[in-house]
Amino acid sequence: MTVHSDVAHNNKNYLNHETTLWSWLSTVDHKRIGLMYLFTITGFFIVGGLAALTMRMELASSGADFLSPEQYNVLFTLHGAIMIFLFIVPGIPATMGNFLLPLMIGAKDVAFPRLNLLSFYIYVVGAFMALYALLNPIDTGWTFYAPYSMQTQSAVILMTGAAFVLGFSSILTGLNFVVTVHRLRCPGMTWDRLPVFVWGLYATAVIQTLATPVIGMTLLLLIVERWLGVGIFNPAMGGDPVLFEHLFWFYSHPVVYIMVLPAFGVVGEIIPVFSRKPLFGYKMVCYASVAIALVGFLVWAHHMLVAGISDTSAIYFSVITFGVAIPTAIKVFNWVSTMYKGSISFDTPMLYAMGFVFLFMIAGTTGIYLATLAVDVFYHDTYFVVAHFHYTIQGGAVIGLIAALHFWFPKMTGKMYNEPLAKIAFVLVFVGFNLTFLPQFVLGMEGMPRRYFDYLPEFEGLHRLSSYGAVVNGFGYTFALLNLLGAWIFSKKQAPANPYNSLSLEWNTQSPPIHENFEETPSVTDYPYAYGTPVEGGGH
Amino acid sequence: MSSHSHEDHHGELGHIVPFAIYRNVLIGLLVLTVITVWVAKAPSMDFGNLNIAIAMVIASVKASIVALYFMHLKFEDKTTWLYAFFPIMLLVLMMGLIFLDNPFRRADQPVEVNDPLAEQLQQI
Amino acid sequence: MTSVAQTIPGEPPHPHHWTPTNAYHGAKLGMWLFLATEILLFSVLFTAFALYRWAYLGEFHDASLNLDWKLGALNTAVLILSSFTAALAVDAAQRGNNKRVKHLLLFTVMCGGIFLVVKYFEYSHKYHIGLFPGVECPVVEAGALHGSEGHGGGADVAEGGHHLEYCWPKDTSGLSEGQREMLVSSKYKMYFGLYYCMTGLHALHVIIGMLLLSWVCFHASRNRFSEKYYTPVELGALYWHLVDLIWIYLFPLLYLVD
Numbered sequence: 054m055t056v057h058s059d060v061a062h063n064n065k066n067y068l069n070h071e072t073t074l075w076s077w078l079s080t081v082d083h084k085r086i087g088l089m090y091l092f093t094i095t096g097f098f099i100v101g102g103l104a105a106l107t108m109r110m111e112l113a114s115s116g117a118d119f120l121s122p123e124q125y126n127v128l129f130t131l132h133g134a135i136m137i138f139l140f141i142v143p144g145i146p147a148t149m150g151n152f153l154l155p156l157m158i159g160a161k162d163v164a165f166p167r168l169n170l171l172s173f174y175i176y177v178v179g180a181f182m183a184l185y186a187l188l189n190p191i192d193t194g195w196t197f198y199a200p201y202s203m204q205t206q207s208a209v210i211l212m213t214g215a216a217f218v219l220g221f222s223s224i225l226t227g228l229n230f231v232v233t234v235h236r237l238r239c240p241g242m243t244w245d246r247l248p249v250f251v252w253g254l255y256a257t258a259v260i261q262t263l264a265t266p267v268i269g270m271t272l273l274l275l276i277v278e279r280w281l282g283v284g285i286f287n288p289a290m291g292g293d294p295v296l297f298e299h300l301f302w303f304y305s306h307p308v309v310y311i312m313v314l315p316a317f318g319v320v321g322e323i324i325p326v327f328s329r330k331p332l333f334g335y336k337m338v339c340y341a342s343v344a345i346a347l348v349g350f351l352v353w354a355h356h357m358l359v360a361g362i363s364d365t366s367a368i369y370f371s372v373i374t375f376g377v378a379i380p381t382a383i384k385v386f387n388w389v390s391t392m393y394k395g396s397i398s399f400d401t402p403m404l405y406a407m408g409f410v411f412l413f414m415i416a417g418t419t420g421i422y423l424a425t426l427a428v429d430v431f432y433h434d435t436y437f438v439v440a441h442f443h444y445t446i447q448g449g450a451v452i453g454l455i456a457a458l459h460f461w462f463p464k465m466t467g468k469m470y471n472e473p474l475a476k477i478a479f480v481l482v483f484v485g486f487n488l489t490f491l492p493q494f495v496l497g498m499e500g501m502p503r504r505y506f507d508y509l510p511e512f513e514g515l516h517r518l519s520s521y522g523a524v525v526n527g528f529g530y531t532f533a534l535l536n537l538l539g540a541w542i543f544s545k546k547q548a549p550a551n552p553y554n555s556l557s558l559e560w561n562t563q564s565p566p567i568h569e570n571f572e573e574t575p576s577v578t579d580y581p582y583a584y585g586t587p588v589e590g591g592g593h
Numbered sequence: 594m595s596s597h598s599h600e601d602h603h604g605e606l607g608h609i610v611p612f613a614i615y616r617n618v619l620i621g622l623l624v625l626t627v628i629t630v631w632v633a634k635a636p637s638m639d640f641g642n643l644n645i646a647i648a649m650v651i652a653s654v655k656a657s658i659v660a661l662y663f664m665h666l667k668f669e670d671k672t673t674w675l676y677a678f679f680p681i682m683l684l685v686l687m688m689g690l691i692f693l694d695n696p697f698r699r700a701d702q703p704v705e706v707n708d709p710l711a712e713q714l715q716q717i
Numbered sequence: 718m719t720s721v722a723q724t725i726p727g728e729p730p731h732p733h734h735w736t737p738t739n740a741y742h743g744a745k746l747g748m749w750l751f752l753a754t755e756i757l758l759f760s761v762l763f764t765a766f767a768l769y770r771w772a773y774l775g776e777f778h779d780a781s782l783n784l785d786w787k788l789g790a791l792n793t794a795v796l797i798l799s800s801f802t803a804a805l806a807v808d809a810a811q812r813g814n815n816k817r818v819k820h821l822l823l824f825t826v827m828c829g830g831i832f833l834v835v836k837y838f839e840y841s842h843k844y845h846i847g848l849f850p851g852v853e854c855p856v857v858e859a860g861a862l863h864g865s866e867g868h869g870g871g872a873d874v875a876e877g878g879h880h881l882e883y884c885w886p887k888d889t890s891g892l893s894e895g896q897r898e899m900l901v902s903s904k905y906k907m908y909f910g911l912y913y914c915m916t917g918l919h920a921l922h923v924i925i926g927m928l929l930l931s932w933v934c935f936h937a938s939r940n941r942f943s944e945k946y947y948t949p950v951e952l953g954a955l956y957w958h959l960v961d962l963i964w965i966y967l968f969p970l971l972y973l974v975d
Contacts, residue, residue: 155734160734160735161733161734161735162733162734163734164735164743164747165743165747166732166734224754228747228750228751228754229747231676231746231750232743232746232747232750235672235743235746236735236739236742236743236746237734237735237739237743262750262753262754263679263680263683263753263754263757264757265754266754266755266757266758266761267687267757267758267760267761269758270757270758270759270760270761270762271761274761274765274914277910277914281850282850283850283906283910283913283914284906284907284910285765285769285907285910285911290906290907291769291773291904291906291907292907293695293768293772295694296691296765296768299690299691299694300687300761300764300765303687350683350686351686351690353690354690354694361698362694362698363693363694363695363696363697363698363699364697364699365693365694365697366690366693366694366697369690369693370690569733606738606741606811606944606945606947607741607745607811607951609808609811609812610804610808612805612808615801615804615805615808618801619797619798619801622797622800622801623794623797626790626793626794626797629968629969629973630786630790630973633786633969633973633974634786634973644974645970645974648969648970648973648974649966649969649970651969652965652966652968652969655965656962656965656966659800659958659961659962659965660958660962662804663800663801663803663804663954663958664954664955664958669745669749670742672746673745673746673749676746676749676750676753677749677752677753679753680753680754680756680757680760681756683757683760684756684757684760684763684764687760687761687764688760688763688764688767691764691768692767692768692771695768695771695772696771
């Protein structure tokens with residue numbers, strides 16, 4: 054596949070194709086839908102982030118400062134539910150996936166464009182339901198564990214109803230993407246020539262489609278319990294609250310792979326480009342994506358190791374969780390091997406991608422700690438867990454999203470962002486994030502429980518450090534997003550079709566793309582990672 | 594599988610199944626239903642714990658012929674087969690692993706503690 | 718992107734991003750994926766049922782005697798027949814016979830209606846004897862409830878004429894300790910809670926299927942379909958077959974197995 058730097062550019066693109074408000078609200082163009090998702094989830098990221106900052110302000114010193122315990126419970130519920138259901142689960146697939154999937158496979162749109170728009174509106178309805186519920190307020194934590202979720206006087210039915218609605222959006226998007234990858238690849242685009250981002254999106258879409266109905270039904274059962282007094286999870290009525298946890302985590306573990314598999318794909322796209330080297334072990338990276346998705350269904354009760362499950366199942370889940378680390382480790386080895394002896398340029402996307410690898414290493418290894426039964430007895434429900442999952446979700450999925458936003462910014466907007474400012478923002482994000490969460494590992498090891506409004510004075514030093522980090526982290530994200538937004542609005546420089554000389558198909562069309570994506574249906578003859586070979590660029 | 598292959602000519606979209614097959618499946622389903630009821634209700638056919646297994650096996654035979662012939666699964670491509678079977682695997686997984694939990698709990702049995710500190714703790 | 722309504726009868730719609738043939742196969746794959754999600758939805762209920770049946774075998778046996786297996790068998794036959802006519806409707810569409818499609822789909826929808834009517838009779842009978850979640854307990858005649866003879870918590874009538882064994886008062890605060898204990902010890906309610914969830918969710922899908930097939934039937938009456946285009950008929954029929962499939966498992970599990 055040759056690098057096309059000579060793509061004809063005309064001034065018509067998907068952004069100015071039609072410009073009325075109705076043309077946006079009724080669009081079935083996957084690129085516009087992706088943008089609409091992007092603005093919406095960014096808004097919720099800010100809301101969830103503010104909730105986190107408020108909590109960290111309270112936690113900066115021991116003793117009650119300005120929040121009551123009840124308010125604190127509401128805040129961590131708000132933070133978790135918004136970040137998970139409204140931000141990171143739609144996350145990369147709904148935004149970058151929607152925008153890029155058809156472009157990367159050489160198609161004009163996804164399989165079911167109108168269903169795509171419906172998915173977006175279902176998401177919006179669910180999001181408003183969730184916001185209304187969260188402000189009403191709700192204090193169960195985002196996990197809605199029985200029996201408290203059946204007894205508490207807060208808006209549980211509304212919130213779980215919102216999650217049910219949001220689940221529908223996720224299912225329909227996943228379904229759409231699976232059919233798209235099976236049916237809409239352009240001539241020559243065989244499975245072994247798909248970009249790894251597409252493989253990641255495909256594996257994610259499979260999980261989205263098949264795992265989400267389980268949480269939908271489980272939350273529906275919770276609603277039926279509260280509303281009609283059926284006793285499925287209520288121990289006072291012969292029910293088993295651990296059954297709720299089983300059914301809840303059956304989805305909620307695979308969901309973390311929904312969050313992070315696309316981010317793996319993003320990193321797999323960025324590293325070869327900025328190392329000018331083929332992705333090491335391309336086939337293994339693809340198989341690893343599928344393996345993670347499949348094995349991810351087998352490990353859910355490692356979230357319940359000390360919840361009262363039998364020793365037999367605890368041992369099984371602990372051991373199999375060690376297994377799920379293997380395909381992820383394979384990917385990490387492949388990324389690092391790609392960089393080895395490459396010609397590396399430290400553009401902002403590459404900085405975020407390398408940051409991802411570093412942060413996810415910490416995330417993955419601390420996960421192994423937690424999977425170890427004897428260790429989990431002490432670490433479960435402490436700040437160790439909080440630090441671990443923030444390293445995976447924020448250090449993983451969110452960093453992946455920001456990396457993607459920077460990498461494909463020229464493609465989406467037709468502009469280039471300010472590179473030095475973007476690098477400064479990266480440093481703030483990276484330093485702030487580590488400052489926030491590294492101390493939390495130590496806090497956890499010293500016994501600080503999670504979801505606690507207050508703590509013993511001896512924990513205060515590390516908590517204060519963590520709160521400082523949160524401020525720096527928040528500032529960094531704000532800076533990065535404002536930089537991108539500012540470039541989009543104010544920059545006058547037209548971005549080339551392929552500013553990084555990348556080999557995948559989305560760069561083989563102008564920036565921003567025309568409404569139909571490509572002037573003519575493309576065809577491919579090789580996989581998109583043949584960097585450093587004589588074919589590339591035709592004259593480098 | 595590309596989008597512009599030679600499939601796009603008039604006529605042959607899906608497989609047309611002969612009426613006889615539909616009729617036979619209908620008869621088979623009704624017969625199997627009668628058998629299910631008979632095996633469950635007849636006093637001579639009580640296999641104790643196996644009753645439910647037998648009923649589920651017969652139900653699965655019925656489900657298979659509905660899927661294969663009424664739903665044309667027999668004539669579908671591998672991808673459709675994959676997504677027809679995947680959810681069943683997940684159901685088996687869900688049930689199987691949850692049954693690794695509840696039946697093996699030992700809540701009613703006292704746990705032996707070999708903890709040298711336990712005695713000291715009890716004296717506190 | 719043209720909609721179904723705007724295109725020529727018998728001709729497939731022509732969206733810009735894939736050919737009609739690819740659209741047909743893609744739509745079918747999409748529907749199979751959606752059916753997969755429905756299977757997983759019901760999996761949760763089947764799992765919960767399996768677990769509690771294992772835990773409360775005696776009570777589940779007793780409680781299941783309150784279901785009328787003859788009505789269940791009738792409903793099974795009705796759904797099987799409706800599945801047959803739905804398959805024939807697809808066959809008719811493949812041959813371009815819109816009139817036959819319409820008649821067969823009408824018959825299928827009617828079968829769904831019969832199913833719901835039978836279900837209504839089953840539910841209302843249980844409602845009258847107090848076997849319904851969320852309602853206050855009515856007084857129950859002796860002998861109206863089955864299965865209580867062999868097991869401890871029999872069909873006692875407690876103070877105030879309320880039969881507490883088999884129903885779900887939402888508010889237990891007005892009850893004495895002994896009365897509440899009788900409620901707590903009853904595991905029959907678990908059976909019926911699951912029964913209503915499973916059959917209720919299934920009935921909801923029957924309704925959705927009937928609406929879907931009615932919509933397809935409407936288009937058949939407008940001669941929308943032909944040998945070249947019958948995708949909605951096939952998709953609607955696939956959904957209906959799933960409804961039948963689930964009942965094929967529900968019937969023996971709930972009505973027959975003791």
